Amino acid sequence: SQTIHQWPATLVQPVGSPLSLECTVEGTSNPNLYWYRQAAGRGLQLLFYSVGIGQISSEVPQNLSASRPQDRQFILSSKKLLLSDSGFYLCAWSGGLWTSGSVSYEQYFGPGTRLTVT
Amino acid sequence: TQLLEQSPQFLSIQEGENLTVYCNSSSVFSSLQWYRQEPGEGPVLLVTVVTGGEVKKLKRLTFQFGDARKDSSLHITAAQPGDTGLYLCAGAASGTYKYIFGTGTRLKVLA
Numbered sequence: 001s002q003t004i005h006q007w008p009a010t011l012v013q014p015v016g017s018p019l020s021l022e023c024t025v026e027g028t029s030n031p032n033l034y035w036y037r038q039a040a041g042r043g044l045q046l047l048f049y050s051v052g053i054g055q056i057s058s059e060v061p062q063n064l065s066a067s068r069p070q071d072r073q074f075i076l077s078s079k080k081l082l083l084s085d086s087g088f089y090l091c092a093w094s095g096g097l098w099t100s101g102s103v104s105y106e107q108y109f110g111p112g113t114r115l116t117v118t
Numbered sequence: 119t120q121l122l123e124q125s126p127q128f129l130s131i132q133e134g135e136n137l138t139v140y141c142n143s144s145s146v147f148s149s150l151q152w153y154r155q156e157p158g159e160g161p162v163l164l165v166t167v168v169t170g171g172e173v174k175k176l177k178r179l180t181f182q183f184g185d186a187r188k189d190s191s192l193h194i195t196a197a198q199p200g201d202t203g204l205y206l207c208a209g210a211a212s213g214t215y216k217y218i219f220g221t222g223t224r225l226k227v228l229a
Contacts, residue, residue: 032215043124043206044161044219051215059216090160094215107151107208107217109160 002027006091006110014118019064019078021113023091026072031093033074034107035066038088050074081117089113120145122209122220130226131197139192139205139223147209150183150190151217155204197227 003026013019025031032051036044046059048066056066063082067075074091094107122143131137141150149168153161165174167183167190174181178201180193194201207220 034217036219041204041222041224043122043222044208046216046219049215088158092160094217106163106166108163109153112158112160114158 002093002108004091004093004108004110006089006113008113009111010114010116012116012118013081015083016080019076019081019085019115021076021089021091021115023074023076023110024072025093028072028093028095030071031095033068034092034094035074035076036090036092038090038112040088044090048076083117086115086117089115120209120211120218122207122218124205124207124220124223126223127221128224128226130228133198133227133229134196135227137194137197137225139194139225140189141191141207141220142189143209143218144188145209145211145218146187147218148187148212149210150187151208151210152181152190152192153206153208155206161204161206194225197225199227199229201225202227 005024034049035047037047038044048056048058050056050068053068053071064078090112091110092107122141125140149166151166152164154164155161165181170185170187172183178195182191205223208217210217
C-alpha cells in the first residue's frame with residue numbers, strides 16, 4: 001500500500017529565516033506530487049505540482065519554491081519567510097491521468113505541517 | 119479561472135437530521151472527489167465520481183455527479199456526531215494534472 005510522509009509536523013520560524021518542508025511517498029512510482037496551503041477552516045490553494053523529477057509547475061507567485069530531487073521526494077522551500085507564509089501546508093500525491101492502463105483520479109494527502117512565522 | 123463553490127459554508131445540525139452539501143462550478147470536470155478533513159490533519163478521500171449522473175453510496179453518505187459534470191452533491195442521512203468535520207470537493211480538469219478545490223463546508227453534528 002502507498003503511504004505519504006511529511007515533516008516536520010509543526011514549525012515555528014522567525015521572519016526572514018529559511019524554510020524547508022519535506023514530503024516523501026512510498027509504495028508507488030512516478031507519482032504526481034502537489035503542495036497546497038490551507039487557511040484556517042477553508043479550502044486548499046494549490047502552490048506547486050510536479051509530474052516528474054525536476055519538473056515543477058508554479059500556480060501562485062509567492063515567496064516559496066519547490067523541488068523534486070528524487071521520484072518520490074518533494075520539497076517546499078523559502079529563502080526568507082514572511083508573516084503571510086504562516087499556514088497549514090499539505091503534500092499530496094496522485095497516480096496521474098493514467099495508472100496501469102486505466103484512469104486514476106484519486107489524490108491522497110499527507111498529515112500536513114503547521115507553520116507559524118513569528 | 120476554474121472555481122468550485124460549496125454551500126453552505128457552515129452547518130450545525132442535531133444528530134439524526136439529514137443534510138445536503140452542494141458543490142457548483144461553471145466548468146466541466148473529468149472527475150470530482152469528496153474529502154473529509156479533521157482539524158490538524160490532511161483531507162481523507164471519501165469518493166470519486168467520474169460519469170455524468172453517477173450516484174455513489176458510502177453507508178449513510180450519497181454522492182451525485184451532475185449530468186453535465188459541473189456540479190455535485192453530498193447527502194448525509196441521519197447524521198451522527200462522527201460526521202463532524204470539514205467537507206471538501208475537488209475537481210480534476212480534463213487533460214491536466216491539477217485539482218481545483220472547493221471553498222469547504224464545515225459541518226457540526228450535535229449529540
